[in-house]
Amino acid sequence: MxxxxxxxxxxxxxxxxxxxxxxxxxxxxxxxxxxxxxxxxxxxxxxxxxxxxxxxxxxxxxxxxxxxxxxxxxxxxxxxxxxxxxxxxxxxxxxxxxxxxxxxxxxxxxxxxxxxxxxxxxxxxxxxxxxxxxxxxxxxxxxxxxxxxxxxxxxxxxxxxxxxxxxxxxxxxxxxxxxxxxxxxxxxxxxxxxxxxxxxxxxxxxxxxxxxxxxxxxxxxxxxxxxxxxxxxxxxxxxxxxVTTLRIAMGQVEHALQDIAVTGTQSGWVDRMQHRSRLYELLRYAEYNAFDQQVFTYSAENYQSSFTPYATYASDSTDPTHKNS
Incomplete structure (x- = not known):
């Protein structure tokens, strides 16, 4: 691929x-x-x-x-x-x-x-x-x-x-x-x-x-x-x-929503979720970041004063676990 x-x-x-x-x-x-x-x-x-x-x-x-x-x-x-x-x-x-x-x-x-x-x-x-x-x-x-x-x-x-x-x-x-x-x-x-x-x-x-x-x-x-x-x-x-994947997904979604409605938190489901790092693997996040850096030659400092949110993200764009990701 x-x-x-x-x-x-x-x-x-x-x-x-x-x-x-x-x-x-x-x-x-x-x-x-x-x-x-x-x-x-x-x-x-x-x-x-x-x-x-x-x-x-x-x-x-x-x-x-x-x-x-x-x-x-x-x-x-x-x-x-x-x-x-x-x-x-x-x-x-x-x-x-x-x-x-x-x-x-x-x-x-x-x-x-x-x-x-x-x-x-x-x-x-x-x-x-x-x-x-x-x-x-x-x-x-x-x-x-x-x-x-x-x-x-x-x-x-x-x-x-x-x-x-x-x-x-x-x-x-x-x-x-x-x-x-x-x-x-x-x-x-x-x-x-x-x-x-x-x-x-x-x-x-x-x-x-x-x-x-x-x-x-x-x-x-x-x-x-x-x-x-x-x-x-x-x-x-x-x-x-x-229909197998849909039934599996919707079964979990319904159970989780019912639990959250009662407890007010999703914390009991975190271990059953697809981890964010695995999601990013499927999305090929690192490859998109590499592609972006090859095409756009910028530094975070150049953008800091004019567009802080983007610069903050760009400064840590190689880390798929960054809090804004």
Whole structure:
């Protein structure tokens, strides 16, 4: 990650990295990021990719995951996250934010955002969370139009178009498999098998579908939480943990706020916080300071009389623990 403001890897290089990973025999693990900083932490922890969940973008905007977010909001957040990491970023594009023509525009916008790929689903528009009851899926031919429009609009052939099917919970797993085969024939590079229940379900899907498969290990849903190694042994190529980081963060936030409301202090939580020095490591604070000193040749004394607050900060700018930082 040589660049301070963005990765130095091109979008095509990161897209190719994801494609290579899907074909490597090693499962690609993509935790969900709800912010650019989380995306950077995912890279620092050694994962193969980053996922941007539609449910998480919705939740971060204090909205339910029922198709209320816009393409602009999702593409904007995806662009911010893709900028912050060298890893390939896969984005939840819901139903394509409209009809097949909208799915085509979605691919164009997400390519411009620098992400590695997206997935489109076969729910009706507006959609709902894939692990809730009462879902509806569109006819297969309409989903094929979505995929075809997306594939035709794609300008970079390394950009991954993944087709998600929610049919297992609506029409049964056999129908979902038939849909997956049709979606692959229409040009989908990968199939996202939503809301399967057991390892046997995953094995059945893998035995019937030839293209790369993505598993969703989301908490509190219909799917048994399987370790990545087990999914790899079954033959799955990628796994997402879409809402995990948000749930962990919000769980801690709520507990801490409740405690502070009662005690009047956050002192009991200090040891459970990310330390400021670790935050500054992720922010690459020292590198920004070094960059600043190379470009701006000033001394604190020259600025002391005219702009005391800035001079005070500049005099200790190399110390990321300075009290004004």
């Amino acid at each position: 040589a660049g301070l403001y963005s990765t130095t890897f091109t979008p095509r290089e990161r897209r190719q990295a994801l494609r290579d990973g899907l074909n490597s025999g090693t499962i690609q693990r993509l935790p969900g990021a709800f912010s650019p900083l989380v995306g950077r932490a995912i890279q620092d922890a050694g994962f193969e990719g980053v996922y941007v969940s539609g449910a998480v973008v919705s939740a971060d905007l204090a909205l339910p995951d029922i198709g209320l977010t816009t393409l602009t909001e999702v593409a904007g957040r995806a662009r911010q996250i893709a900028r912050s990491t060298d890893l390939p970023v896969l984005v939840d594009a819901d139903t394509g934010f409209g009809e097949p023509m909208s799915a085509a525009r979605t691919v164009s916008e997400l390519e411009d955002a620098g992400v590695a790929g997206c997935h489109l689903e076969d729910q009706v528009n507006p959609k709902r969370c894939g692990h809730l009851d009462g879902k509806e899926v569109v006819p297969t031919e309409l989903m094929l139009r979505r995929i075809t429009a997306a594939v035709n609009e794609r300008r970079d052939d390394t950009f991954i178009i993944c087709a998600r099917t929610d049919a297992a919970g609506v029409e049964g797993i056999d129908a979902a498999i038939e849909r997956a085969k049709a979606y692959a024939d229409a040009g989908a590079d990968m199939i996202f098998t939503e809301a399967l229940h057991t390892p046997a379900d995953f094995e059945k899907f893998r035995g019937a579908v030839d293209v790369p498969l993505l598993a969703n290990m989301t908490e509190f849903g219909k799917t048994e939480l399987l370790p990545a190694d087990q999914l790899q042994d079954i033959g799955y190529n990628a796994v997402i943990y879409p």
